Amino acid sequence: MPKTDNNARPAPDAVLVRIADYAEGYRVKSSLAFETARLALIDSLGCGFEALSYPGCTKLLGPIVPGTVVPNGVRIPGTAYVLDPERATLNIGALVRWLDFNDAFYGATVMHPSDTFSGILAVADWLSRTRVAAGKKPMLMREVLESAVKSYEIMGGLGIENGFTAVGLDHTILVKIASAAVLTRMLGGTREEIVNAVSHAWLDGHPLAAFRRKPNTGPRKSWAAGDAASRGVRLALMAVKGEIGCPAALTAKTWGFYHVLFKGRPFRFQRPFGSYVMENVLFKIPYPTAFHGQSAVEAAIKLHPLVKDRLDEIKRVDVRCHNSSMVILDKSGPLHNFADRDHCMQYMIAIGMIFGNMTAEHYEDHIAADPRIDRLRAKMALREDKTYSRDYLDPAKRTNSNSIKVHFRDGASLPLSEVLYPLGHRRRRKEAVPVLMNKFETNVARVFAPRQRDAILRVCLDQKRLEAMPVDEFMGLLAL
Secondary structure, three states: OOOOOOOOOOOOOOHHHHHHHHHOOOOOOOHHHHHHHHHHHHHHHHHHHHHHHOOOHOOOOOOOOOOOOOOOOOEEEOOEEEOOHHHHHHHHHHHOOOOOOOOOEOOOEEOOHHHHHHHHHHHHHHHHHHHHHHOOOOOOOHHHHHHHHHHHHHHHHHHHHOHHHHEEEOOOOOHHHHHHHHHHHOOOOHHHHHHHHHHHHHHHHEEEEHHOOOOOOOHHHHHHHHHHHHHHHHHHHHHHOOOOOOOOOOOOOOOOHHHOOOOOOOOOOOOOOOOOHHHEEEEOOOOOOOOHHHHHHHHHHHHHHHOOHHHEEEEEEEEEEHHHHHHHHHOOOOHHHHHHOOOHHHHHHHHHHHOOOOOOOHHOOOHHOHHHHHHHOOOEEEEEEEHHHHHHHHHOOOOOOEEEEEEEEOOEEEOOOOOOOOOOOHHHHHHHHHHHHHHHHHHHHHHOHHHHHHHHHHHHOOOOHHOEEEEHHHHOOOOO
């Protein structure tokens, strides 16, 4: 008789175990990680408060079915909505990500780790309210910050050496993986249940990066992370109810993730899981742009006083950047919506040179209609600088470099405007934190009356006070 394949159920894949062991057993001890997690939390919330000014975002908020009542439901920051944790995650995720103003991290895959705050806050609020209703103690915000450190680390640890977008997958796959792991643990799941949830997260149909790339760039890129995190919530809830996993989700021949979606390559890891990613996260502080554009806008704004009265005299603008910028942001031709514009390097640079500033409003139609923008875009040529590309991936440097050289018709040119490390980089953290705080305070004031605004600031600007606060009280403080 011919030998048949063995149907014995294998031990879980090593990567599933690695993620589960970290999510379940690691204890964050780094004070820098906790401090940075607080900054990341308040910056993410501030981005959400600003997003409430944009109808394209607010139309997505609220329950699926109007009038739905959820006992012990999640409060959605800046609104009066009370939702179930899965729907709340999509709401919070859309708010945080809408303006492309929340933090970033990169390696072979570029990602936004703060996207995971959506599920963490939603599940923590729901759990806390449920516990209080049963006469038990709620979770504290320190647990939220520790969960954030872990979710950042899982996302970044997977993305540093593994190119998910290189095979056509959107980076929000990592939001789902990290959320499934961390939220299962938050829900009281065992190591085995974390393995089960993460295995299902790898087996899901995954979003393609097409909606983030020309010619399809559109608003989906602003709610895709909340969607991914909400799926992580569902899988975590299923796992703690006993749903078994798929132990060879990654390695199964023919059917596993590696074979089907990763060209047969197993994942590689640069370092053990710890708190590296949170400690080295990159904040988007002054400009709401794709992260690769932060230093380009900074370089363009430096040129503004020198070119604002000579725009018609410009012959060409030479832009040097790293390879990832070329792949993601080099875009010519018409730009169809705000999402198309905030993923166009030429548009960002033109705004900086013409206006000397960059805000979310600069992506709106009434600004984009200014004919000077497209005239200047047409004079730009992007090219890769090999040194920039190398230093971008160097773990000791992690630069995010751009430079701009302006040439005029009369043969004159301006000195090179170059920025190697944008303001949100760890190397510029001391310089950046006051600007980040100002960004947060400005965004809180957009939504809340003075008394509530001041109460929010007192908590958020005090590390010890925030960590000791019950989650339900914190989320209630942010609601209208």
